[in-house]
Amino acid sequence: MCSFLVFVASYGTWKTRKTKNMDGYIRANRAAPWYIVTLSIMATQASAITFISTPGQAYVDGMRFVQFYLGLPIAMIILSITAVPIFHKLNIYTAYEYLEKRFDLKNRILSSLLFLTQRGLAAGFTIFAPALILSVILDLNINIAIFTMGGLVIIYTTVGGSVAVNKTHIQQMIIIMTGMFSAFFMIIYLLPPDISFRDAAFVAGKMGKFNTIDFSFDLENRYTFWTGIIGGTFLMLSYFGTDQSQVQRYLGGSSITQSKIGLLTNGIVKIPMQFFILFTGAMVFVFFQFVTPPLFFNPVQEGYVKSGTYSDEYKSLEKKYEVLKNEKQNQIREMLSSIDEKKESQVASIEKEIDDITKEENQIRNEAIALIKKTNPGADTNDTNYIFLTFIINYLPIGLIGLVLAAIISASMSSTSAELNALASTTVIDIYKRLIKKDASEAHYLKISKITTVLWGMYAIAFALFANNLGTLIEAVNILGSLVYGTILGIFLVAFYLKKIQGTPTFIAALIAEFVVLYCFFYTDIPFLWFNFIGCALVIVIAFILNIIISNHKIKSI
């Protein structure tokens, strides 16, 4: 694993050390064929958070998170029709350059700043996630792990820019897919001999983990078909159409056709990939029905309580948990026999008993968490992010542990590098070059780009040090995005489709929309996926109304 880390950083740095101009640093010389665009888009989006947190999400909440991605193909189609031709034709370096041409400077700066704020913080998350792994495996202080991970990515991204990002994405995606497939097949192999793959699927299904499509109209339910199709479409439109970390990936396409095919291929491939990762999490759940898992998956916090004042109480809870788990195993085997014998009423009755046992297990877990909190009041009681890690470290053979961890760390490096490159590009092109130093040489802007890459890397590291207290990572990252994406998307949709609306009404509408979204986040229980739709809709509607008012006012003034 360490060899791989050093290899990727060294390879990326060495192969791209001759990147000498802004076109190479930001757009990888616009030479990428469609499959590089696809791989790069996927590698940018699939961070370590995807691989650590998503299986845990399925373990706890079932596979319904897959609905989050249902809007992706629709978004890819829309972007292929609108954004890709416009961005290529304008020969721009950042998505926000387009906004100045369409509106005015203030819209460009507002969008840039919203992007920089959100993406800078998100980059902190993507550094934190693999640092978590290193700190658990190598028994390292997590802060040291954060500095190590962040530092390595900063090195090759600073030296090679977008070319380095693209080149390393290829190796990283190969490792990622190899690692995940290996982990999956090992899970199936490690199931008890009397439990087939089909049995495992029934266990997961009967215990509510295969809740992939939910057609209910429940506005308080985070993941349904409707939040995925509507909210998800808007989120993906915004992420891929207005977030520079993704726009930069397909701006590097060698032609409009290559960029379009790259985006559309991502739209087809991403959903099955996420399904597979969630399914892996569901199989980890099944595995832990036949092997008693730890009462609490965070080994550090569990270690504290077991060596503290409440050690005896905790161990007593562990014994009760083991007894319940054994009882549940027997019930599960009986249920599988009843399924084979097609005794449906018996299956339903056993399912009810399994549910009752699960409730007792949850009660014991809550008591254990209370003890953890008493031992360490500052402890994070959400252990979802440690579930897949626990399985990898304790149950995979040594060689595979290294491969899977290399995959997870690759995913982190691939996302972080793209994010840092995008942050630097936006800072230099939209802020520095546009407002501060307009007519410097190419070499000067390249140097500033490298400096800002380092500075953003340091900023991300600083936020990573804070990220430990923010719950399930995969949700935190997407919640953060949803706070600004809707507003930015609204600005771009007005720009693309509502040609009569001017810059000032759009700008004011964006400010109001952002205020409303933040209010909803802090003071309401609206599921976060709706923020994208709310922000976007508000920008469009308010801009439309304000444009009429301002136009009428101008006519009256004349």
Added chain:
Amino acid sequence: MANKIKEEPNHSDESPPILGSWNKIYFLVFMVLIILIILFYIFSMAFD
């Protein structure tokens, strides 16, 4: 004053490498989505 951006020739009417038109490609992607939703639903029901 808007920042000047050098425009490139419009290549947006290039044909795709397969199927002959972009609308057919978009339809294909959309149909893949529909098929995936149906498959996921069947999958959920099959093991519930």
